[in-house]
Amino acid sequence: xxxxxxxxxxxxxxxxxxxxxxxxxxxxxxxxxxxxxxxxxxxxxxxxxxxxxxxxxxxxxxxxxxxxxxxxxxxxxxxxxxxxxxxxxxxxxxxxxxxxxxxxxxxxxxxxxxxxxxxxxxxxxxxxxxxxxxxxxxxxxxxxxxxxxxxxxxxxxxxxxxxxxxxxxxxxxxxxxxxxxxxxxxxxxxxxxxxxxxxxxxxxxxxxxxxxxxxxxxxxxxxxxxxxxxxxxxxxxxxxxxxxxxxxxxxxxxxxxxxxxxxxxxxxxxxxxxxxxxxxxxxxxxxxxxxxxxxxxxxxxxxxxxxxxxxxxxxxxxxxxxxxxxxxxxxxxxxxxxxxxxxxxxxxxxxxxxxxxxxxxxxxxxxxxxxxxxxxxxxxxxxxxxxxxxxxxxxxxxxxx
Amino acid sequence: xxxxxxxxxxxxxxxxxxxxxxxxxxxxxxxxxxxxxxxxxxxxxxxxxxxxxxxxxxxxxxxxxxxxxxxxxxxxxxxxxxxxxxxxxxxxxxxxxxxxxxxxxxxxxxxxxxxxxxxxxxxxxxxxxxxxxxxxxxxxxxxxxxxxxxxxxxxxxxxxxxxxxxxxxxxxxxxxxxxxxxxxxxxxxxxxxxxxxxxxxxxxxxxxxxxxxxxxxxxxxxxxxxxxxxxxxxxxxxxxxxxxxxxxxxxxxxxxxxxxxxxxxxxxxxxxxxxxxxxxxxxxxxxxxxxxxxxxxxxxxxxxxxxxxxxxxxxxxxxxxxxxxxxxxxxxxxxxxxxxxxxxxxxxxxxxxxxxxxxxxxxxxxxxxxxxxxxxxxxxxxxxxxxxxxxxxxxxxxxxx
Numbered sequence: 001x002x003x004x005x006x007x008x009x010x011x012x013x014x015x016x017x018x019x020x021x022x023x024x025x026x027x028x029x030x031x032x033x034x035x036x037x038x039x040x041x042x043x044x045x046x047x048x049x050x051x052x053x054x055x056x057x058x059x060x061x062x063x064x065x066x067x068x069x070x071x072x073x074x075x076x077x078x079x080x081x082x083x084x085x086x087x088x089x090x091x092x093x094x095x096x097x098x099x100x101x102x103x104x105x106x107x108x109x110x111x112x113x114x115x116x117x118x119x120x121x122x123x124x125x126x127x128x129x130x131x132x133x134x135x136x137x138x139x140x141x142x143x144x145x146x147x148x149x150x151x152x153x154x155x156x157x158x159x160x161x162x163x164x165x166x167x168x169x170x171x172x173x174x175x176x177x178x179x180x181x182x183x184x185x186x187x188x189x190x191x192x193x194x195x196x197x198x199x200x201x202x203x204x205x206x207x208x209x210x211x212x213x214x215x216x217x218x219x220x221x222x223x224x225x226x227x228x229x230x231x232x233x234x235x236x237x238x239x240x241x242x243x244x245x246x247x248x249x250x251x252x253x254x255x256x257x258x259x260x261x262x263x264x265x266x267x268x269x270x271x272x273x274x275x276x277x278x279x280x281x282x283x284x285x286x287x288x289x290x291x292x293x294x295x296x297x298x299x300x301x302x303x304x305x306x307x308x309x310x311x312x313x314x315x316x317x318x319x320x321x322x323x324x325x326x327x328x329x330x331x332x333x334x335x336x337x338x339x340x341x342x343x344x345x346x347x348x349x350x351x352x353x354x355x356x357x358x359x360x361x362x363x364x365x366x367x368x369x370x371x372x373x374x375x376x377x378x379x380x381x382x383x384x385x386x387x388x389x390x391x392x393x394x395x396x397x398x399x400x401x
Numbered sequence: 402x403x404x405x406x407x408x409x410x411x412x413x414x415x416x417x418x419x420x421x422x423x424x425x426x427x428x429x430x431x432x433x434x435x436x437x438x439x440x441x442x443x444x445x446x447x448x449x450x451x452x453x454x455x456x457x458x459x460x461x462x463x464x465x466x467x468x469x470x471x472x473x474x475x476x477x478x479x480x481x482x483x484x485x486x487x488x489x490x491x492x493x494x495x496x497x498x499x500x501x502x503x504x505x506x507x508x509x510x511x512x513x514x515x516x517x518x519x520x521x522x523x524x525x526x527x528x529x530x531x532x533x534x535x536x537x538x539x540x541x542x543x544x545x546x547x548x549x550x551x552x553x554x555x556x557x558x559x560x561x562x563x564x565x566x567x568x569x570x571x572x573x574x575x576x577x578x579x580x581x582x583x584x585x586x587x588x589x590x591x592x593x594x595x596x597x598x599x600x601x602x603x604x605x606x607x608x609x610x611x612x613x614x615x616x617x618x619x620x621x622x623x624x625x626x627x628x629x630x631x632x633x634x635x636x637x638x639x640x641x642x643x644x645x646x647x648x649x650x651x652x653x654x655x656x657x658x659x660x661x662x663x664x665x666x667x668x669x670x671x672x673x674x675x676x677x678x679x680x681x682x683x684x685x686x687x688x689x690x691x692x693x694x695x696x697x698x699x700x701x702x703x704x705x706x707x708x709x710x711x712x713x714x715x716x717x718x719x720x721x722x723x724x725x726x727x728x729x730x731x732x733x734x735x736x737x738x739x740x741x742x743x744x745x746x747x748x749x750x751x752x753x754x755x756x757x758x759x760x761x762x763x764x765x766x767x768x769x770x771x772x773x774x775x776x777x778x779x780x781x782x783x784x785x786x787x788x789x790x791x792x793x794x795x796x797x798x799x800x801x802x
């Protein structure tokens with residue numbers, strides 16, 4: 001059993017410190033975050049599959065791949081350090097080394113991460129000073145500032161923590177994330193940093209994070225359709241003394257808490273989608289394979305015609321079935337049914353049962369669920385998206401990301 | 402050698418008649434078109450690969466697949482006759498039979514096509530009267546009205562004709578088309594109807610149309626990513642007496658004219674894209690396969706982040722390389738170069754040579770070309786797209802398609 005901690009964040013977890021400051025990469029908002037555990041942590045990470053990978057991502061990925069243990073993560077916003085070639089790679093290594101020197105730890109114990117404009121070198125003197133400034137002020141209440149410092153076009157910081165009651169005692173997991181442009185999530189940079197005081201070995205933590213990400217962030221951002229900088233990292237410092245071992249009850253409880261936390265983080269990203277006015281859950285059932293279910297859900301979630309219809313509160317189910325039709329999934333259109341919340345709109349054998357007035361009641365809410373059943377297959381999935389407003393155009397025509 | 406005929410349309414071709422009227426499917430605009438050749442025509446068609454196929458599309462596809470010859474095409478706008486089940490299929494067959502009866506020809510000589518709202522039955526009494534009204538008024542100058550009658554959210558009718566000079570004499574090809582929502586072309590209904598007075602046998606006409614569509618409409622609308630109703634049809638009545646036989650000079654001339662005509666039609670659809678203010682040509686070169694070139698071009702053309710940047714006249718090449726990166730194509734980012742028209746922006750080995758002022762000159766024009774070279778492969782492609790404006794949201798939030 002787990003529950004969300006009020007005002008929970010990464011530093012709600014025993015033994016983790018953090019800070020977030022303005023150092024001068026952005027024009028005026030906080031742009032540098034540091035997460036620190038004096039005790040070394042096992043770590044797992046998932047990274048973008050974009051062919052074009054940012055320098056800090058490559059540096060961090062190599063450490064995690066090699067099975068290294070880490071103590072710190074440095075994150076800057078305002079500059080992605082992507083498409084910056086060998087000099088950019090050196091910048092990432094330099095910033096890693098500076099953090100290590102200030103903290104008195106090994107550079108290999110420091111992960112680095114960036115988000116912001118592509119194709120510009122980091123302002124290194126400014127960053128160097130920022131690292132000098134941020135290290136002394138990391139604290140057990142610094143998670144809030146860190147959550148703010150990783151934002152780009154986000155309008156709200158996103159931070160959560162859960163407390164998990166197990167037979168062996170209490171474990172905490174905290175998380176901060178940022179995601180912009182999430183109306184078409186496949187093109188935005190999404191960063192997520194998770195901390196826990198559980199004791200988890202290096203292989204188990206990888207499996208747990210992968211499964212959690214698959215059912216949360218990957219339902220809004222999918223493998224292969226990601227930005228140059230996407231990464232999600234989970235650090236475990238073991239401060240609770242409680243071991244998470246597969247096959248035990250503690251493992252099941254921990255996994256459930258991690259899944260709940262990451263799903264909430266993913267939802268927060270969607271709700272803060274650029275220009276979003278409505279949160280939409282898309283539930284696909286009856287698919288012949290998990291892949292088909294995901295294809296249908298993803299295509300509906302990404303369809304500008306569906307998203308603009310939702311924005312206009314138009315019960316345009318034709319756009320939903322058409323998107324399913326070109327998703328590449330196998331199904332028989334004669335078996336399709338569509339619901340808005342609990343309201344049937346379209347039933348098998350092309351029976352249209354749309355009640356415009358009742359549909360409008362669902363569409364005029366700020367949260368709604370679209371269900372599409374495509375047959376008798378055993379596979380289903382839930383994805384999240386939001387509507388598509390004129391505000392999105394303004395944000396992305398005017399902001400250089 | 403071919404040239405465009407001023408004010409050319411489908412009835413610029415010898416032996417073809419047409420008409421376009423208002424019959425009552427839409428609120429007030431023309432909504433019914435008929436194309437007619439008293440002489441039977443060989444015919445080719447390409448059809449949507451969407452799993453959900455509209456009834457008229459299935460009826461027409463069956464005739465063309467069976468190698469039938471045809472004399473007429475009936476097209477209505479305002480109602481797609483899609484997701485209407487068995488009754489909708491019968492409606493398509495009935496309208497086909499009514500046209501045949503009025504013209505005194507076989508129902509199998511009549512193709513049917515629809516575009517508009519999904520999931521509503523056609524108003525059959527209104528359509529029946531419309532067919533009675535339209536048949537007597539088909540004429541050799543009716544192409545203009547027909548082009549207007551097939552429009553939905555199109556702001557302009559789209560009609561062209563080319564005259565091809567061959568050693569055997571002159572051949573004409575005419576075409577009308579409609580395409581709405583072409584900012585994300587993969588979700589819009591695209592219809593195209595082509596007429597020619599060449600003599601072309603049934604297999605040759607199929608090959609020619611397929612190749613022309615591949616290099617024109619399919620560079621804006623791709624297999625598998627199409628609406629429920631998409632179709633392009635080419636009818637040849639042989640009135641010129643000139644045979645188009647593979648391996649001959651006439652064949653080469655004809656093909657060149659057909660390709661030029663369909664490319665112009667495809668471009669007209671993009672230029673009329675919903676809310677579009679800029680026409681963008683995307684040229685991808687250096688790819689390892691034709692498929693990779695198409696993946697990259699398509700992903701760039703469909704990226705809302707790229708399209709909003711172009712709308713905002715922002716030289717945001719980072720979004721272009723990022724879209725290429727998640728397209729699924731194989732390439733080495735270190736080999737990528739990007740140009741706006743003739744202006745280099747980004748060169749191999751991550752050299753950024755962007756001159757903001759010069760870039761703005763290109764971006765502020767209403768037509769521009771983005772070139773992205775991704776390596777040393779032999780494959781290239783040209784796609785077409787437009788920018789993404791707030792107007793698009795208004796159109797699609799308010800219009801039920």
